[in-house]
Amino acid sequence: MAAIEISKVVKTFGAVKVLDGIDVEVKDREFIVLVGPSGCGKSTLLRMIAGLESISGGQVAIGGRRVNEVGPQERDLAMVFQSYALYPHMTAAENMGFSLKLRNRPAGEVREAVLDAARRLHLTALLDRYPRQLSGGQRQRVAMGRAIVRDPSAFLFDEPLSNLDAKLRAHMRIEIRQLHDALGATSVYVTHDQVEAMTMADRIVVMNAGRIEQVGTPIELFDTPANLFVAGFLGAPTMNFSGGAVVRDDAGELRIALQVSPRTLPLPDTGSLDEGAEIVLGMRPQHIEIVGEDVQDGVIDAEVRAIEQTGCETNLIVAFGDVEWTIQSHHRVLAATGDAIRLRLDPARVHLFDKQTEKRL
C-alpha cells in the first residue's frame, strides 16, 4: 500500500478549467472520500490519479514516485467503476483473475488468488456465472473482487454504490469499509452522496466547481464547516440559513438580528464581530428546539407549514414569511399545519458565516 500525493493539479479541457490547483495528500492506509455535487471535478481527479485522464498541470505521486507520464498499467492501482465495467464475455472468476492472467501468473496461483478474494466477498458459489447472470449487488462484489485480487498499492472507487438500492447500499458501505481495514488498504472513494462520505471516510475532501472547499474528518466538517458551501452540502436534512446583521441592543450588548425574525438572538462568542457586520446564520435541523410560549430569550417564532412523521423522528417544515426552515425532532411533535411555533436556537450550535466571503466566522 502507498500514499498518494496530489499537488497543484490542474485539468483543462480546451479552454475550460475543470480542476484548478488541487492539493490532497492521501496517507498510507487512509480512506479518503472525494465528495461534491456533480460536475465538481471529483471523478476527473480520480481518473487522473488512475491514469485514465492526462494531467494538465501539477503532479500526482504514488508512493513517492511521480506518475504523471506513467500509464494506468504501470501505476499499480485498482479501480471499481460506477458501471462495474465487468467483462461480459468472462465468468466472474475470469473477470477477477484477468489482471493476473495478463501478468502471466501460473494458472494455479491465479485460481488461489481468485478463490481467496471470492471467500472474502462471499462469491464462491457464483464464480462460474457470467455478469449477465448476476444481480446488481453481485456484480458490484465481482468488481470489488477484481480489484482486490491483485493486491494493488491503492484502490480507487468511482461512485461504486450509486446503482444499488438503498438497503444494499447501506450494507455495502459497511462492507467496503471493513474490507479496507482488513486489507490495510489505501482508498480514494468518489461519491456525491454525503451519507457515504460521512460514514466511510477517515477524511473527506469536499469539492466544488473544480476547487477544494474543505478537507477534514467527517465530524470536523459537520461541526465546523469552513464555509457556506460545506455547511449546506453535508448533513441531512440540509442546514437552515438566514441572513442577518450584528446589532447593539438597549443594554449595549451585541446581538444578532435575523431577517426571519423581529426578535434578536444572543451573539455567540466569536470575538471578531462588530456592530453592523453582515452575516449568514446557519442552524442544523437537529439543533433547533421547539419550546413553549414561556421561553423568551434566544427564540424565534414561526408558522408550521408541513409535518413529516417518519416514525422515529418528526420533520417540521416551518416558515418565516417566504423563508422555509426544516426542523428535525426525535420527539413526537403534535402540531398542525398553520400552528404558530416557538423555536430556540442553541447559541453553542449556531454557525455564523461572513456574508461577503461566505467563510466561517
Add this chain to the structure above:
Amino acid sequence: MTASTTTLVPPSPRGLRLSKAIPGALLLILPSLLLSAMVIGYPIFDVLRMSVADVNRFGRVLGFAGFDNFLAAFTDPIFLQSAWQTLIWTFCVVGGTVLISVPIAIILNEEFYGRTVARTIILLPWAVSLAMTALVWRFVVNGDFGTLNTTLSALGLPFDNFPWLADASTAFGIEILVGILVSMPFTVTIIMGGLTAIPDTLYEASRMDGARGLQGFRHITLPLLRPFLQIAVVLNVIYVFNSFPIIWIMTNGGPANRTDILITYVYKQAFGFGKLGTAAAGSVVMFAMLLAFSVLYLYMTRSREVQQ
C-alpha cells in the same frame, strides 16, 4: 376454487393471445403471403422440377429424367472446376473483406478530424451498382488503355500493355479484390455497430488491469465482436457466393472457364448452351448450399436473441 386454480396454473397469456389473433392476422397478411409464394416459391418449384426433367433449350419439359441432370453436372469437369473456384472466390472475398474491415471499422470508430468524410468515402461503393463498379474496374485494368498500366508505366514499372484480365490468376485475383471492395462497406457497417456496443469503460478497466498495446484488442474487442463477425461472415458468404455481375462483366468466366463460379456456370449452361436441365441441377446444388448457410445464419441470430 376456480380462482385458486387460475393462480396456481396461470394460462399462458401469450398462447391465448396468439390463438385468438391467428385467424384475423392470417387473413390480413394473406395477400402478401400469396405474392411471396408466387414470386419466391414458383421459381424454386420450377427449378426443382426442371432439375429432374428432360428439358429442351426453350424450357419445354419433355419428360422425367431422374438424376440424369445432376449426373451430367457432376461429371462435367467445368462444373467441378467452377465449384472449386466458387469456394476460392467466396473464401478469399469474405476472408479478405473481414480482415480489412475490422481495422477500418476500428479506425472509423475513433474520434478524428474528418471522420464523417472518411465514413462516407468508405460507404460510397455501396451506393454504386455492382455492374457499374465492375465495368469501371474492367476499364482500369485494361491492358492497352487502362489507368492502372498507365500509372505503373509512368512510375517506370514494366507493366506496359500487361493484360491483367487475359491471365486467369491475375484476372481472378483482381476480381477478388473488386469483390472485397464492394463487400467492405456493408461489413464495416456491421463491425462498427459492434464496436459502438462495447462500452469505453471496459477498455479503461482492462488498462487498469494491466492490458497494454494489442491486449485490449485481443481480450476485449475481438471476443465482444465475435457475434458481429459471425453474422458478417455468414451474410457475406450468402451474398458473395451468388455474386454474378463482377465476374460476368469483367471476364465472363474466362479465360478458359478459369474464373467461372457456379452462378456464371449455370448461366452459361442455361442461356449459352441451352442445357436448362443441367443448369437447373446446378442451381439446386447451389440452393442447397446457400440454404444450409441461411439456416446457420437464422440459428446464430436466434441463439443470440435467446442469450439476451
